[in-house]
Amino acid sequence: MVPPRPSTNKPHVCLTAVLIMTSLALMDAYLVEQNPGPRRIGVCIAVLAGDVCFVIALRYVAVWAGSEVHTARRGYAMILWFFYIFILEIKVYFVYQNYKSQDMDVDAEVTDPGVSRRALTLLLSVCMPIVFITLSAIDHLEYLRPYKKREEIRSRLFWVVLDLLDIVDVQANLWELQGEGLPLWVEGLMFFYCYILLLVLPCVSLSEISMQGVNIIPHKMMLYPILSLATINIITLFIRGGNLLIYGDIRMSGIMMGKNVIAIVVKSCSLVEYRKHQPASPPAERGAEMQKNPLGDVQICNTQPMVLPRVVIEDLTTIPEEEGSDDRCEQT
Known part of the structure; x- marks a missing residue:
């Protein structure tokens, strides 16, 4: 990849790094707190070593993402989001497995486990949307000067934030308190399905911002x-x-189920409306092609009436040359 221009938005870089490292540090606190005794030292060393490696990568990727803030490009922001979710969800998985082992251990004395589990859900539902909004940085786009255009993209990002909350709500059902629990294959499938959605879908939204002019x-x-x-x-x-x-x-969230029903209706109507306007697009595309290459059409229209004079002139110029060549031949 071509390195970006050296000018970066330092406040944006610092804010992004602080948000990412704060959320990861809180997840490290969960991991350390769930491992009492001598195992706590080993877990603490492991998470610190992982954080140091991530900080080294964050040092460069965050600066590259900060250089794209005022432009439509969001390539490095997509890379940063991918790395962030990749590391965060790995830690969430270990926290979830520790909670699962606590549920299976009947002799373990746990004081009010629902508070810490719901706090974990609250942490994820706050950190992920904030990091995504920071990476999108719609307010810093210099080419979106009209207020209407900026609000249109902001409304689209609002749906992305709602979808992030929806995914976190589905994933949170795995570690929050349940009755008998779900089968093992259902839990694994649900967790990694949400994991893939968190990795891919926000990157798709950032790529759509990159394609806008x-x-x-x-x-x-x-x-x-x-x-x-x-x-x-x-x-x-x-x-x-x-x-x-x-x-x-x-404990299934009825609010999120209602949100999904409303989203299905709204998005389906928007897709149907888009298809209705799609047949009228070829004339507009032809007009756009004519605007892109107006000189070519003008040259075609102008050269048609000038074809005959040019041919006549070429014929007149060629006839004397042939006669002159015949006279020379007779003289020889």
Whole structure:
């Protein structure tokens, strides 16, 4: 990749680094607190070594992402989000496994475990959206001077934030208090499904921001709504309904289920409306092609009436040359 220009937005870089490292440090506190006794020292050394390696990578990636703040490019922001979620979800997985072992250990004395588990859910539901909004940095885009264009992209990012909260809510059902719990294969499938969505979908939204210029092009902003409609609004609705009907999990968020129903209706209507306007797009595309290459069309129109004079002139110029050549031949 080509290194970016040296000018960076230092406040944005510092804010991004502080948010990322704070959330990771809080997850480290969960891991250390769940391992009492002599194991705590080993866990503390392991998480500190991992954080040092991540800080070294963050030192460069955050600076590169800060150089893109005032432009439409969000390539390094996508890389930073991928690394952040990759490390964060690994730590969340170990925390979840520790909670699961505590539930299986009947003799373990746990004082009010629901508070720390719901605090973990609150931590993830606050840190992930804030980091994503910081990386998108819509308010710093210099080319989006009109207020209407900026608000249009901000409204699209609002749906991304809602989808992040939806994914965290589905994933949080694994470590929050349950009755008998879910089967092992269901838990693993649910966790890693949410893991993949957290890695991929925000990067898709950031790539859509990268493809925008001065004029917002609607068809370049339709990939994320289609993917989120299929992978979040429909599938998570079936996941919650299945847990509610099959396993009797009464803690299923009815608010998020209602959000998914509303999102399905809204996004489906927007897709239908987009398809209605799609047949009228070829004339507009032809006009755009004519604007892109107006000189070519003008040259074609202007050269057609000038074809005959040019041919006549070429014929007149060639006839004397042939006669002159014949006279020379006779003289020889």
